[in-house]
Amino acid sequence: MEVHRERGQGYYIFPKLEGEISNYMNFKGKRKLVWSINNYLGLANHPEVRKADAEAAAQFGMAYPMGARAMSGQTAYHEQLEKELADFAQKEAAYLLNFGYQGMVSIIETLVDRHDVIVYDSEAHACIIDGMRLHFGKRFVYPHNDMANLEKQLQRAARIVQGTGGGILVITEGVYGMAGDLGNLKDIVELKKKYQFRLLVDDAHGFGTMGRTGQGTGEEFGVQDGVDIYFATFAKAMAGIGGFVASSREVVSHLMYNMRSQIFAKSLPMPMVIGAMKRLELLKTHPELRENLWKIANALQSGLRERGFNLGRTQSCVTPVFLPGGIQQASWITWDLRENYDIFCSIVIYPVVPRDVIMLRIIPTAIHTLENVDYTINAFTEIRKKLDAGAYPGGFAEIPV
Numbered sequence: 001m002e003v004h005r006e007r008g009q010g011y012y013i014f015p016k017l018e019g020e021i022s023n024y025m026n027f028k029g030k031r032k033l034v035w036s037i038n039n040y041l042g043l044a045n046h047p048e049v050r051k052a053d054a055e056a057a058a059q060f061g062m063a064y065p066m067g068a069r070a071m072s073g074q075t076a077y078h079e080q081l082e083k084e085l086a087d088f089a090q091k092e093a094a095y096l097l098n099f100g101y102q103g104m105v106s107i108i109e110t111l112v113d114r115h116d117v118i119v120y121d122s123e124a125h126a127c128i129i130d131g132m133r134l135h136f137g138k139r140f141v142y143p144h145n146d147m148a149n150l151e152k153q154l155q156r157a158a159r160i161v162q163g164t165g166g167g168i169l170v171i172t173e174g175v176y177g178m179a180g181d182l183g184n185l186k187d188i189v190e191l192k193k194k195y196q197f198r199l200l201v202d203d204a205h206g207f208g209t210m211g212r213t214g215q216g217t218g219e220e221f222g223v224q225d226g227v228d229i230y231f232a233t234f235a236k237a238m239a240g241i242g243g244f245v246a247s248s249r250e251v252v253s254h255l256m257y258n259m260r261s262q263i264f265a266k267s268l269p270m271p272m273v274i275g276a277m278k279r280l281e282l283l284k285t286h287p288e289l290r291e292n293l294w295k296i297a298n299a300l301q302s303g304l305r306e307r308g309f310n311l312g313r314t315q316s317c318v319t320p321v322f323l324p325g326g327i328q329q330a331s332w333i334t335w336d337l338r339e340n341y342d343i344f345c346s347i348v349i350y351p352v353v354p355r356d357v358i359m360l361r362i363i364p365t366a367i368h369t370l371e372n373v374d375y376t377i378n379a380f381t382e383i384r385k386k387l388d389a390g391a392y393p394g395g396f397a398e399i400p401v
């Protein structure tokens with residue numbers, strides 16, 4: 001395994017991308033059809049986005065503002081973007097985050113103290129797990145989307161906070177970014193009628209892709225009001241960097257004055273802020289971007305299912321394709337797809353999936369075409385035939401790089 005890691009670096013792991021990246025990109029000097037980029041709406045190369053990014057960089061440079069928000073990093077642009085994000089997320093207020101991952105870690109740490117109990121889904125993203133590592137109080141996990149078990153955990157948590165005087169924070173994702181299924185937001189919000197808790201939703205993959213207007217998974221289920229703290233990153237549908245949290249004015253104010261990742265870190269630079277404003281404007285005013293995304297995702301998912309592929313339980317654009325095999329076969333498939341079909345696609349292996357399962361994870365975007373979809377379905381069909389025929393042998397030493 002160690003040897004495979006060293007041999008495979010730059011190819012299977014840390015692959016080096018080259019040139020412009022759209023639905024195609026260059027890898028090792030050759031053009032590849034790429035299904036592994038976080039650019040759901042195709043905004044990364046949108047001419048208006050590129051112009052806004054470039055003009056903001058020309059006007060302000062990449063450094064401005066030169067300090068943390070509370071000290072010397074606040075501008076009218078930051079406040080304007082926060083207002084627009086709060087309005088879009090249907091919350092009273094919003095606060096910008098420099099990165100989604102760090103933001104979520106810090107949000108969790110800030111929202112709870114040792115008297116509080118966190119109840120969370122077993123498939124929660126690493127940023128949620130790592131946020132909880134900073135929590136001094138109790139935490140209870142419920143099996144992924146198991147509502148009966150969630151209720152049991154809420155009963156346990158309620159007994160504890162009766163004694164401590166604390167509160168309960170339930171954490172779920174909107175769209176689970178690996179398997180593509182949705183957090184059961186409707187039923188979780190329904191449980192608020194019986195139990196007192198606040199709900200924090202990580203909607204990294206739902207923001208801009210789910211819901212009638214792209215507001216996210218809360219809108220999709222019609223329960224955005226029941227989501228007390230809404231979190232999303234700019235790194236997926238917005239094809240940017242940074243993120244935000246939106247909630248009541250009271251909660252956002254608490255976060256502003258207590259979130260260590262923002263208090264003790266430099267503010268988001270101006271091109272990111274102005275660039276995010278342009279992206280949000282396009283997301284809101286160009287529903288055809290989301291329609292295109294779903295056209296591609298639906299064609300891909302229905303085409304693969306017609307050919308008998310197992311896509312698990314996805315209900316979003318995230319398209320996992322499950323095949324039997326270990327890391328050796330997964331590596332061979334990746335190589336075969338790249339070298340013989342010119343398809344660049346990420347694979348997910350143990351421990352994210354069980355040892356004998358390969359997950360090829362396809363991320364469709366609005367800039368892919370139906371020809372890209374047909375071509376990929378045919379390539380996957382050939383790959384599976386080869387896998388079934390034993391064409392990808394075991395043994396790390398034989399795996400090509």
Ligand SMILES: Cc1ncc(COP(=O)(O)O)c(C=O)c1O
Pocket residue numbers: 099100101102104125127173177202204205233234235241242243
């Ligand atoms: C569910 C989820 N939360 C948070 C993040 C982190 O976001 P960022 O890339 O902005 O740090 C991601 C991105 O991988 C994610 O998928």
